[in-house]
Amino acid sequence: MSVALGETRPLPVRTTPVGDPGDLLAALPGIAPYAWIRNGEGLVGWGEAARAAVPPGPGRFAWAREWLAGVLGDAQVDDAVRHPGSGPVAFGSFTFDEDAHGSVLVVPRAVLVRRDGQAWLTTIGDAPLETSSPIGHPGRISYGDGSLTAPEWERVVARAARRIREGELEKVVLARDLVAVAEHPIDVRLLLARLARRYPECYTFSVAGMVGATPELLIRRTGQEIESLVLAGTTPRGSSQADDVARGAALLASAKDRHEHECAIASVRETLAPLCSSLTTPDEPELLTLPNVQHLASHVTGRLADGASVLDVVAAMHPTAAVGGTPTKTAIEVIRELEGMDRAGYAGPVGWIDAHGDGEWGIALRSGVVDGRRARLFAGCGIMGDSDPASELAEAQAKFRVMQYALEG
Numbered sequence: 001m002s003v004a005l006g007e008t009r010p011l012p013v014r015t016t017p018v019g020d021p022g023d024l025l026a027a028l029p030g031i032a033p034y035a036w037i038r039n040g041e042g043l044v045g046w047g048e049a050a051r052a053a054v055p056p057g058p059g060r061f062a063w064a065r066e067w068l069a070g071v072l073g074d075a076q077v078d079d080a081v082r083h084p085g086s087g088p089v090a091f092g093s094f095t096f097d098e099d100a101h102g103s104v105l106v107v108p109r110a111v112l113v114r115r116d117g118q119a120w121l122t123t124i125g126d127a128p129l130e131t132s133s134p135i136g137h138p139g140r141i142s143y144g145d146g147s148l149t150a151p152e153w154e155r156v157v158a159r160a161a162r163r164i165r166e167g168e169l170e171k172v173v174l175a176r177d178l179v180a181v182a183e184h185p186i187d188v189r190l191l192l193a194r195l196a197r198r199y200p201e202c203y204t205f206s207v208a209g210m211v212g213a214t215p216e217l218l219i220r221r222t223g224q225e226i227e228s229l230v231l232a233g234t235t236p237r238g239s240s241q242a243d244d245v246a247r248g249a250a251l252l253a254s255a256k257d258r259h260e261h262e263c264a265i266a267s268v269r270e271t272l273a274p275l276c277s278s279l280t281t282p283d284e285p286e287l288l289t290l291p292n293v294q295h296l297a298s299h300v301t302g303r304l305a306d307g308a309s310v311l312d313v314v315a316a317m318h319p320t321a322a323v324g325g326t327p328t329k330t331a332i333e334v335i336r337e338l339e340g341m342d343r344a345g346y347a348g349p350v351g352w353i354d355a356h357g358d359g360e361w362g363i364a365l366r367s368g369v370v371d372g373r374r375a376r377l378f379a380g381c382g383i384m385g386d387s388d389p390a391s392e393l394a395e396a397q398a399k400f401r402v403m404q405y406a407l408e409g
């Protein structure tokens, strides 16, 4: 289940300050990179000091917490930096569905970090680190439908909207998948470089084959302070500046999208409030404009009441109504019934945690599972009673463009 130096002897960990490392992604030597990058800052990792396949089930986050406490807590740490993200760090990706296999935590052997104007390198053990291999190009990419064709998915959206109108639930997020096959093996480092350049405002991530650039921050913990960026309500970008502005204004004024957004905010508020001594959610959403879509966005901040780690907060929050629905339990059942696919890590939590419980976790959107020459891409939309299947399909296509760009350039 887990291979860990830390289970046989404490991990010897050393963190030292380094000069400006330049482009962090350019430091990644090989084809199994770990990354969490936004606006040129963040963490990249390589090698494996410890790895856990997290067993599925309702206790998976508690299991992960215990495993981390064993591996990171017992490490022999020489940390000259003492900043969130220094010392030993684990990257993680959890499946959307708690009953699915595939959740993973990895403590890389080397982690290079730039945060708040400082940079440092953490290494584990004395064995030589991986040497650098040249970045490979995937060649031509061809696409096929995943579990449902576009017309089938539109029919599923119509069925979900009807069930919402009939009062079974208030909102459900439905996704579909596309299968991309490349001529040559897909080098994740190339995808990361393209994503980080095109979507600098998003969190470009890579954890054990789960790769993407998500705009949605589930939770950041820095000491007692927490932050979250809640997104729900979307329109594609316009064809001209005037069209773009008009679409943004229509999104802000849309009763359907405001309701969809309110569901997402309410679920975040309900799960965070019991953990916090203070919590601030804005009265009105603002617009977040990305190269492919515009979203309704709300920046939530708070202060934790006790010593909950970032992973404890992730456990309480997942799945938010931005990726599940309202009420959560019914929405999950409807997703399982209608989507007809395994979401894997898509729409699940992805991010990193340090030995003090600080860290950043996003919701793995605009993402795919990369394996050799194949990638399974995912995109979904919040469905409300008055959702129009053709518009939801267009929104999903716009969201697919992120990973299609990563693959094709």
Ligand SMILES: C=C(O[C@@H]1C=C(C(=O)O)C=C[C@H]1O)C(=O)O
Pocket (backbone or CB within 6 Å): 173, 175, 216, 231, 232, 233, 234, 295, 322, 323, 365, 366, 378, 379, 380, 381, 382, 383, 399
């Ligand atoms: C489900 C996705 O995105 C989510 C759904 C949104 C919506 O329906 O408006 C907006 C942002 C995300 O919370 C996705 O990108 O696949």
